[in-house]
Amino acid sequence: MNDYIIEARQITKKYRSVPALDGVTLKVTPGSIYGLIGDNGAGKSTLLKLLAGHIFPTAGEIRLFGQSGEKELRRCRRQMGAIIEHPGFFPNMTVERTLEYYRIQKGIPGRKKVEQIMELVDIREKRREKCRHLSLGQKQRLGLAIALLGEPSALVLDEPVNGLDPSGIVELRTLLQRLSTEKRITILLSSHILPELQQTATVFGFLSRGKLLEEISARELYEKCADRLDIAVEDTEKYAALLARHFPEEDWRVLPEGTIQIRGFRREPGAYSRLAMEHGLCILRLERRSASLEDYYLNLKNGGKASC
Amino acid sequence: MLNYIKSELYRAAHSREIRGTFISLLAIILAMNLTLFLMKDVEHFRYGSASFSYSMLVSVPMMYCYVAADVAAMLYESDRRSGTMGNSIAYGISRMQLFAGKCIVSFAVSLLLLAVLLPVYIGSAALLLHDAGPTTIQDMLLEIPAMSLIATGSLILAVVALDLFENRFFSVLTWLAVMLFLPKLLLFAGILLPFGGDALMDAAMWMPANFIPAGTRVNMSECVAVWDTGAGMARCLVSGAAGILVFGLAGVLLLRKRDI
Secondary structure, three states, rough: OOOOOOOEEEOOOOOEEEEEEEEEEEEEEEEEEEEEOOOOOOOOHHHHHHHHHHOOEEEHHHOOOOOOOOOHHHHHHHOOEEEOOOOOOOOOOOHHHHHHHHHHHHHOOOOHHHHHHHOOOOOHHHHHOOOHOHHHHHHHHHHHHHHHHOOOEEEEEEEOOOOHHHHHHHHHHHHHHHHHOOOOOOOEEEEEHHHHHHHHOOOEEEEEEEEEEEEEEEEHHHHHHHOEEEEEEOOOHHHHHHHHHHHOOOOEEOOOOOOEEEOOOOOOOOHHHHHHHOOOOEEEEEEEEEOOHHHHHHHHOOOOOOOO | OHHHHHHHOOOOOOOOHHHHHHHHHHHHHHHHHHHHHHHHHOOOOOOEEHHHHHHHHHHHOHHHHHHHHHHHHHHHHOOOOOOHHHHHHHHHHHHHHHHHHHHHHHHHHHHHHHHHHHHHHHHHHHOEEEEEOOOOHHHHHHHHHHHHHHHHHHHHHHHHHHOOOOOOOHHHHHHHHHHHHHHHHHHHHHHHOOOOHHHHHHHHHOOHHHHHHHHHHEEOOOOOOOOOOOHHHHHHHHHHHHHHOOOOOOOOHOOOOOOO
């Protein structure tokens, strides 16, 4: 088995002389949901286009399912489904005929597959509708249906929640998670909606100005971004000693400005202020901070330490 | 590639544009022959003959090129813009397979149009109109092999232009420039150049836009087509084959590594 389903090694892509991607190395392990995060123009779509074969890299190597080389990549792409930028279809064709067209193109036997895929992405009732008459969300579903035809082992999805209503987003998230867990489909997706991505992805990659700033697993991210309490007291040393004696299981540290920070605190915040007051210490400030993927990303992008 | 061709044929079979073109051309042919039929007994109206009807197509052999290019345009003008080409590439179909597939499908659809429309054309003219006149069925039937390779070349050029430019307008301009304006330009340059002009003129006279009008005179009293002679027919075939080769090669070189 391959270590990585999708791998980009030192990929550079220049448009004329302007680099859209600059030495990006990215690795997607089997069965993971990889969330690619970045601002507009960060290079997300360029990277996904490269993986889908829409464009060619200026330098570097792409490996899919452990294979590289143009012919091999083309063969491997048959095990991949992709939606890049926007779902592609013929505006005057009906949903059903569009899927039938792609079923024939992918050489999938049996027309039943089209029925199944329409059922899977919940677009069956629109089967006789022309593609140009679909809403943005329905177009996304159709795009996903096209990508899923042929039972791919990997999906590359560029902003798949674009245009979906809240229930559509939840349905898509559930579907992607199901595909990942039940069918072990590896998914690489980009999104602007970071809270949504936080709920879906198992690994995150942060792109900024054509460079991959960091790759981090959801577990690592959780550890780095766990809820924390910042407590400023009159006598930091005394309070630190109290914490060590009374709440030994807590993970705390003294920040340079003298504030005590408790990460992943296990008690309600009132317990920490009571501890101080019972020992005659005055709390100057007690602040609960919960970090999100957004905080992490912004911090990282602005050159801050890679923690929340 | 076979699956790509099959899927494209499926699409063409369900394409409203292709159906619309087919019906429009059918209606134009029938309307023309019916009008000639209705007018044939009108005094001083000399055009109510099958010969005149045939001459409409024999005198404009480039019509085959226009129709073939138009079929390609109808099928592929929005291929890049709509993202369908991207889907096929993302599925691992190579650009060259797509290019070849598009040419084959456009050719097949054009051939199908021809196979249905031509019998209707000839049949309705033969049935409704009297046969007197210089242009015969034979002239019309010989026009088909004579123009087959040239029309195929023009179709390939249309596919290349459509793949190069997302915009139909620029594709049409490119097609017109290569098929019509460039040959004329080379011919005039050959005439005007004091040195080496003859060679340029000879080369330009192998281009359909020059040698077809020069060798074709079709009117009410005579029908001389360039393919009437063996040499003329050979010129048509060689020119067409060269066109297929040149435009095919251009497609390979320009589209093989093209970002979409």
